Amino acid sequence: MPIVLEGQPALVTGANSGIGRAVALALGRAGADVVVNYVSDPEAAEAVAAEIRGFGRRAIALRADVSDEQEVETMFAEAIKVFGTLHVVVCNAGLQRDAPFHQMTLDQWHTVIGVNLTGQFLCARSAVREFVRRGVDEKVSTAASKIIHMSSVHEMIPWAGHANYAASKGGVEMLMKSLAQEVAPLRIRVNAIAPGAIRTPINTAAWQTPDAYADLMKLVPYKRIGEPADIGQAAVWLASDASDYVTGISLFVDGGMTLFPGFASGG
Template identity: 70%
Template sequence: MESYYENRQLPQPVIPTLPPVHLLKGQTALVTGANSGIGRGIALALGKAGANVVVNYVTAPEDATRVVDEIQQGGGRALAVAADVSNETQVEVMFATAIEEFGTVDVFVNNAGLQRDAPFHEMTSAQWDTVMNVNLKGAFLCSRAAVREFLRRGVRPDVSVAAGKIVFISSVHEVIPWAGHVNYAASKGGLMLLMKSLAQEVAEKRIRVNSIAPGAVRTPINTSAWETSEAYAELMKLIPYKRIGEAEEIGRTAVWLASDFTDYIVGSTIYVDGGMTLYPGFETGG
């Protein structure tokens, strides 16, 4: 039987534009690594949802300024704050700055992360430490600062039924092994249990902790994976849904997880990956 899908390359869909829905009106969100890529998409989405946004960056301040400008042009409030998330003092100053400017922090999105790839037998301790310090220690330091603020302030029922919301940006590689990227995969596996353990500990205080695990998402740092038709075709072998994701989609998921619409979601990972975690290659029985 002839099929619509036979010998046809499916188009990359246009993500629909939604009217502004201020799900986070009156709240303040702090996003680490928010000056580019997925972090930028999250910061912009939070701003559109009505939140004040603290745009964290460690390099490229001009990019952070552009994100702030875009949020402000849309009628929101935003502030760029430099901080290395692996530095305890800088993290504390960042949160203090956010609280001084906006009164409190209601939503924390742990997005900052990096890679230092090498074959395992050639990987240096510096490469290992750099990834762990940012991806895992940074998540600890920042989420600890967020939880301390949530506990100090308590629930503000006029803006949210929760005292605070934490969203970790993990990766499909919290569950998919990744040869050549052992330090990165280990950091994301650790992040998964940091999220779940923290969620278990603070849930009774009405603090919600969850994760988003993106798959392949189109960003400036991974252009080699999708910019040519050959590279894109290879990438599609890993994605059952046969398209790449967009940063805006991660942003919308973060808004949803931070809103009261998901108040009963606690300690969960939302995989936004086009099915990458569904064991591609087994579609026809393996």
């Protein structure tokens, strides 16, 4: 992977597993020093940081619950203390608490919205405050900084039984676009990645058996499941100057899931 992010420290939330881990590793390979955020399993987070240090980059693991304002602000302060500043922030941390709508509890609703949407707001806000303070450093990047929100194909595809999750991702889309519009004159670029079916622990049941995988492929025209590295590579591109004229978009990395494959043979 080209070294395109040297001198651009990055922070990735929920980076101790799954998509977040892959993004953190990809940014490290591309030359960034990386803050590996986690809320549980510190050993896994430290293992990711150690792997990034193996690339010759600096990396630290910092615990913070992204839905907690004070913990987010403390994490950003520590990251800036260690690395001097941040140039890339990936708001990735997310979770599911699935239930039929009429059985969904208020706690399930609040938990998902709190992490998936409010958490992205809190992290983006702390990021923008630092980016505005520092401004553009053209020796490092043509943009002042880059924020990448982790959305989902469910920012546009309804998902019965997952109303809280789909609502959170729809909110992420408009949060991203509104923020991108507001800070573009400051040369802060804000985009989202909208993954489809990715091989991660959160959705093991959807791909672990041959029958489950076959059912999943009915929704994916490209006929393979996505790998976390697919998202990592997309994040590197959005964080790099190769995408300098790109802001306010959701980059769908989904093997064609949003092409509504059920309509390929009628409808």
